[in-house]
Amino acid sequence: MSQRLEPAPVGDLDTVLAYHERTKHHLERYAAGPETLDWSSQPDPFRVFESAPRRFLPLAADRLTTPYGAWSTPGGVPPQPLNLETLAILLELSLGLSAWKEYGPDRWALRCNPSSGNLHPTEGYVLTRSVPGLADGLHHYLSRDHLLELRCRYPEHDGAAPRALLALTSIHWREAWKYGERAFRYCQLDTGHALGALRYAAAALGWRLRWRSDIGHRELAAGLGLDRRADFAGAEPEEPELLLEVLAEPSAPAQDPRALWAEGGAWNGRANTLDPHPMYRWPIIDEVARASRAPGIAALVPDYKDRPPRSVAAGPPAARLIRQRRSAQHFDRRGVLPGPDFYQLLEALLPHRDEPPWDVWPWPPRLHPVLFVHRVEGLAPGLYVLPRRAAIVPDLKAALRNDFAWTTPAGCPAALPLFLLAEGECGKIARIINCHQAIAADSAFALGMLAEFEAALAEGPWHYRLLHWEAGLLGQVLYLEAEALGVRGTGIGCYFDDPFHQLLGLTGRRFQSLYHFTVGHPLVDTRILTRPPYAGRRPEPNPG
Missing domain, CATH: 3.40.109.10 (NADH Oxidase)
Incomplete structure (x- = not known):
């Protein structure tokens, strides 16, 4: 069970309960949402930090031969070293694009992490130190192009062991544009899906992930630069959700991620505006977001000794199966x-x-x-x-x-x-x-x-x-x-x-x-064409 480290403000629980009741669908009416949708004005599905230095990542997932389910056997997947290529595989198989779809004049992207309405409110960040081929710093992952945008450069640490942390955030407006007040629920579901997508991708590399629940909302927002108002002027804000530590070595000790962003550094980039003309406002989403923000939480891993491990036959290559998910x-x-x-x-x-x-x-x-x-x-x-x-x-x-x-x-x-x-x-x-x-x-x-x-x-x-x-x-x-x-x-x-x-x-x-x-058993609409996710991209990263 969890241990509360600081008391919740009075009224926050009431706010959450009221939100949950208010956003229920009923047989006679649905939860409050937009009365009409103009699909031609759908918010941009990709957050970009304009003027931030970019590092294209290798498209290397096809080189990973791990069978799906091999991780169910202890030691079944030897750990890969943490470097630019393996980090790129992790992102490609979790938050990256899996295909482009076309139907008539319409074209849209699918991702390895599913999303309600394919709206994708979840954004991914990577904090790195001493990863060969990558600058030390905070990076935003732009799935559209499979690249990292350097938001903040950290001082270099020569000879230090490679480290990486992954953070997930939500842009509520992406879901609220279509679903109205119920959208906060869907953003949270999408965070859970993205968490699972990251864990499966890490497992295919032989890595573990440790959830850093001890990092509270305020600390995480500051560490990711989400509280830098000038960088989000005129743009939709992002809500920090969770932080994960990559453990590429079986016995890697826990390290405090605060040490990375505490060193400071130069910030780069401004967030793009996803929807310049929003037609609706749903203030209740901001209210429930504030009421449900976590302090640093100490957590105990539950005891599952009574649960026998599964016996799973190795399946097809994990990379192929993950990218074919629909x-x-x-x-x-x-x-x-x-x-x-x-x-x-x-x-x-x-x-x-x-x-x-x-x-x-x-x-x-x-x-x-x-x-x-x-x-x-x-x-x-x-x-x-x-x-x-x-x-x-x-x-x-x-x-x-x-x-x-x-x-x-x-x-x-x-x-x-x-x-x-x-x-x-x-x-x-x-x-x-x-x-x-x-x-x-x-x-x-x-x-x-x-x-x-x-x-x-x-x-x-x-x-x-x-x-x-x-x-x-x-x-x-x-x-x-x-x-x-x-x-x-x-x-x-x-x-x-x-x-x-x-x-x-x-x-x-x-x-x-x-x-x-x-x-x-699915029925597939053959009128919808499937295109490669990164057609025209070279398999190797750009130099520099």
Whole structure:
């Protein structure tokens, strides 16, 4: 459990709770959003720091031969040295572009880290010291061109061991432009997805990541230069989210990142304006952002000794699978998911302290999938639940409807805590709950993630972000594990919150659903053309 290091301001928890209630979708109305959208005026999807020195990165991911899932075996992926090429691979396979899409006159980019509406509010920064081929300093990653923009140069450290830290930030307006007040939720989900994308990419290099939760919001904003108002004059602000330390050596000791930015240096660049003519303002997003900012938080890694490690056969090259990940737009209702594949996918959602991506998550699991099973071989259609923490089962039983069965399906692996709640066709109700979207019914299964809402927020209002990050991390696992099994997933941010709770018999705020997801056999629209992500780029970086 976490330890609060400083008290939250009075009223912050009330602000977070009020935001959550206000931004729920209801059957009779949706959360407040724009009344119309002009797609020709969509905000620029790429943040650029004009006049900042640039360093093009090598396109080297194809040189990485690590099979997907090899990291499930201890020592299965020998660590690569930390240098310009390996850092470039990490960024290419996590925050980089995976393809360009074309349909008629329209052209848009896809990235390895998924995003609600493909709007991509998440920005990435790299803090480096003594990385061969790269200046010491703070760099902004520009995914459009696969390059680093030098925001602040640090004094050089000759002979020091290479170090790198990764930071994620959010630009709320990118999501709010389309989704209005609910956008803060989606920005937080996207942070969780990006966290997962970074952890998988690091695992393919044999690296670990350590979440520096001890660095609070104010310190991180200063270290990333996000509080430099002149550098963001006229531009949309960025909200710091989290900081990760790259551990390229198995026994690398923790080092204080404050030592890097405390040395100071010359700052470069001004942020570009993404939307020069915004039509709406959503002040509640700024309010909940302020109320949910974290101080430095000490965290204890949960004890997962009762969770046996997974046995996973090595799959295709991780680089290929990561870059082919897509969000399915339509599903084939004739497709049936084999039972073993279904169980393998669910097992990947159970945390294990020594297996990526869960080894980067320094909190107890707080989210528990409730599944609408439609077409899984050997499994009766119906409503199921997967408690990801054994101690929560009594609480779930007490909170959910008292006529639920809570039986273990025949053939379910002994280590998988899956329970049948109610048997029966549930496609229509899944479609209704998920804003009448066919993908929730046409897939092999859909799910909603129930969060231990009240218990988490009792530890501090910043846990509102953590719950969404955990949900996004679960979503990233589902995306990649589905892709490895030859099927495809789609995250669902639009669902009717309280009708889903009512279906389960939930009252109050003890449990709340924060994210929905669906997996099945995709139908691909062949009219949409796929183009390479970095066509015309040389495979080697520019000199200098």
